[in-house]
Amino acid sequence: PDQKNSKQTGVKRKTQKPVFEERYTFEIPFLEAQRRTLLLTVVDFDKFSRHCVIGKVSVPLCEVDLVKGGHWWKALIPSSQNEVELGELLLSLNYLPSAGRLNVDVIRAKQLLQTDVSQGSAGAWTQTCENQEDILLKRHN
Numbered sequence: 001p002d003q004k005n006s007k008q009t010g011v012k013r014k015t016q017k018p019v020f021e022e023r024y025t026f027e028i029p030f031l032e033a034q035r036r037t038l039l040l041t042v043v044d045f046d047k048f049s050r051h052c053v054i055g056k057v058s059v060p061l062c063e064v065d066l067v068k069g070g071h072w073w074k075a076l077i078p079s080s081q082n083e084v085e086l087g088e089l090l091l092s093l094n095y096l097p098s099a100g101r102l103n104v105d106v107i108r109a110k111q112l113l114q115t116d117v118s119q120g121s122a123g124a125w126t127q128t129c130e131n132q133e134d135i136l137l138k139r140h141n
Contacts, residue, residue: 055086069094
């Protein structure tokens, strides 16, 4: 995969635990997939200010049985020295060898950090770029 393609889900508003049920498919040979790392980034987004990275999840695909597949909750890792719990993402990965396809499902998030407590509503959407299989998860306030 390369960074030519970008995909994005719809916005999930007024929740800190959005349900996405979104699938991203990457046409990639199996050996190449095993050399890649899946990177998911949660970004706080406010239409009146700059984007702020809340946290990320990095999944080296060589550590996953891609053919068997599975679902995993992954804790968000702070992008800075911030030690607060940021929330979790539920992912599903599987590889279809006959089609040479890697399927990445971003299923849901829970306990996302609300950065602006004065705003009672938050929304979220996912975007994927094909290079190191970057998937960006953004929250809208």
